[in-house]
Amino acid sequence: MFKSAKRNNATRLMGLAAAALIASASGCAGWEDEGTGGVADAGTSADIVSWLDASDATDTAVSDVSTPPADTVTPPDGVTLPDAETDPDVTGPEDGGLVDTGADADAGAPDSTEPDASEEDVSGPDVADTSDVAAEDVLNDVLSDAEEPDVTLEDASDADDAADAEPVEDVEEELPPAPLDTDQDGIFDLTDNCIDDPNPGQEDLDGDGHGDVCDEDIDGDEIPNINDLWPEDPNMPGVVLEEHVYGHTSSTLYTMNAYSYVVTAVGAFQWPAGSQSMTDIAIDEFGVLYGTSFSNMFTCHPQTAVCTNLGALPGSFNGLTVVPAGTLLPDEQALVGISTSGSWYHLQLSGGTVSSTSIGSYGAGYTSSGDAFSIENVGTFAAVNQSGFSNDFIIQVDPASGAIINSVAELVGYSSVYGLAGWFGTVFAFDASGTILEVDTVTGTVSVIQTGGPSWWGAGVKTRL
Numbered sequence: 001m002f003k004s005a006k007r008n009n010a011t012r013l014m015g016l017a018a019a020a021l022i023a024s025a026s027g028c029a030g031w032e033d034e035g036t037g038g039v040a041d042a043g044t045s046a047d048i049v050s051w052l053d054a055s056d057a058t059d060t061a062v063s064d065v066s067t068p069p070a071d072t073v074t075p076p077d078g079v080t081l082p083d084a085e086t087d088p089d090v091t092g093p094e095d096g097g098l099v100d101t102g103a104d105a106d107a108g109a110p111d112s113t114e115p116d117a118s119e120e121d122v123s124g125p126d127v128a129d130t131s132d133v134a135a136e137d138v139l140n141d142v143l144s145d146a147e148e149p150d151v152t153l154e155d156a157s158d159a160d161d162a163a164d165a166e167p168v169e170d171v172e173e174e175l176p177p178a179p180l181d182t183d184q185d186g187i188f189d190l191t192d193n194c195i196d197d198p199n200p201g202q203e204d205l206d207g208d209g210h211g212d213v214c215d216e217d218i219d220g221d222e223i224p225n226i227n228d229l230w231p232e233d234p235n236m237p238g239v240v241l242e243e244h245v246y247g248h249t250s251s252t253l254y255t256m257n258a259y260s261y262v263v264t265a266v267g268a269f270q271w272p273a274g275s276q277s278m279t280d281i282a283i284d285e286f287g288v289l290y291g292t293s294f295s296n297m298f299t300c301h302p303q304t305a306v307c308t309n310l311g312a313l314p315g316s317f318n319g320l321t322v323v324p325a326g327t328l329l330p331d332e333q334a335l336v337g338i339s340t341s342g343s344w345y346h347l348q349l350s351g352g353t354v355s356s357t358s359i360g361s362y363g364a365g366y367t368s369s370g371d372a373f374s375i376e377n378v379g380t381f382a383a384v385n386q387s388g389f390s391n392d393f394i395i396q397v398d399p400a401s402g403a404i405i406n407s408v409a410e411l412v413g414y415s416s417v418y419g420l421a422g423w424f425g426t427v428f429a430f431d432a433s434g435t436i437l438e439v440d441t442v443t444g445t446v447s448v449i450q451t452g453g454p455s456w457w458g459a460g461v462k463t464r465l
């Protein structure tokens with residue numbers, strides 16, 4: 001009567017969480033309006049303008065440098081080299097005139113317009129004339145050289161400029177981009193903890209670098225906002241211990257280590273109002289523990305057993321489990337309630353009301369003994385009564401409907417398996433007689449883990465290990 005009466009419940013908490021998200025979103029809208037105000041825009045515009053001006057200035061300077069004087073680009077061909085040789089001669093008195101004359105004549109430079117001087121230089125007798133001519137040559141050379149070095153420099157400069165023509169553009173491309181503020185909240189993207197969501201205050205409750213407005217887990221308790229009934233309270237609703245399954249009586253919560261099988265009491269359930277009896281529990285993929293009494297659905301903190309009411313149940317359920325995302329909902333896990341008749345219901349919570357939708361049943365000849373569990377990539381198993389047998393059976397079922405897939409084992413001597421949990425390749429059956437059994441899901445081998453324990457009413461395990 002206890003276990004069979006026990007039933008009910010669960011649902012998705014997404015409804016409440018969604019409401020919280022909506023409230024949060026409303027807050028964002030306020031920030032957005034504020035964030036897109038004139039201050040942010042003015043600051044941004046000014047910066048951009050300033051940055052562009054600087055760029056223009058740079059461009060101008062670069063452009064000027066790269067634009068050579070047109071008349072310096074075309075020095076007399078061949079003049080540079082000869083004169084370069086000539087220059088040393090200018091400073092060399094001995095052979096100055098002769099060599100200069102020759103060089104100038106060869107080069108066809110200004111000196112060539114003084115053929116006489118060249119002849120005189122070659123003959124050399126007229127010292128005075130030669131001196132004069134030499135003086136003129138030197139003067140011309142000096143004048144010429146005074147310009148030629150510039151030509152040479154300009155040539156070198158031109159060559160460099162030509163080579164730098166492309167690099168100049170590259171330099172522009174490599175300049176740091178103008179600071180962006182995608183969401184226009186006054187915080188540049190480089191430091192904005194939510195680039196696409198206006199949040200000038202940069203609020204970050206859990207300090208993980210992701211601002212609250214764009215953090216899928218605002219309080220950092222590893223329960224996504226959408227599944228977190230207390231999205232801004234890292235201590236609620238609490239999560240179960242790793243590598244443990246949970247069992248309970250009508251009044252007390254326990255843990256059992258999945259490997260050592262050590263059973264430890266967490267404490268008595270603390271009900272929000274009145275006295276309740278816990279008929280079953282289920283644990284979602286994040287480790288949140290849900291529970292049902294004969295009348296209501298709760299979520300209870302796994303470390304304190306303090307329960308919070310989530311709503312009245314729409315019917316009677318004696319088994320509760322969570323099925324993995326993709327089973328009943330495309331992207332979300334779902335709560336399933338199982339009636340004593342063996343029917344499965346998708347339970348959903350919204351605004352403090354729990355609704356149920358029938359999704360299937362174990363099938364003809366099977367009724368619920370009290371529980372089922374579903375672990376992603378491990379399987380879904382149930383404790384059932386089979387017509388014609390007094391012993392309970394463990395069967396594997398389709399998590400989308402509860403329909404039997406195959407029978408795993410007959411639990412000889414046990415007819416009150418009200419709680420069921422599991423691990424990799426293992427089913428833990430919690431019997432009201434105080435015994436916990438281990439069932440190998442492959443071989444069907446049954447062994448006793450504990451006897452003399454409390455009267456188990458239910459059990460649960462995370463739907464994702």
Ligand SMILES: [Ca+2]
Nearest residue numbers: 194197198199
């Ligand atoms: Ca932002």
Ligand SMILES: [Ca+2]
Nearest residue numbers: 206208210215
């Ligand atoms: Ca954060």
Ligand SMILES: [Ca+2]
Nearest residue numbers: 217221223228
């Ligand atoms: Ca959270």
Ligand SMILES: [Ca+2]
Nearest residue numbers: 230231233236
């Ligand atoms: Ca929380």
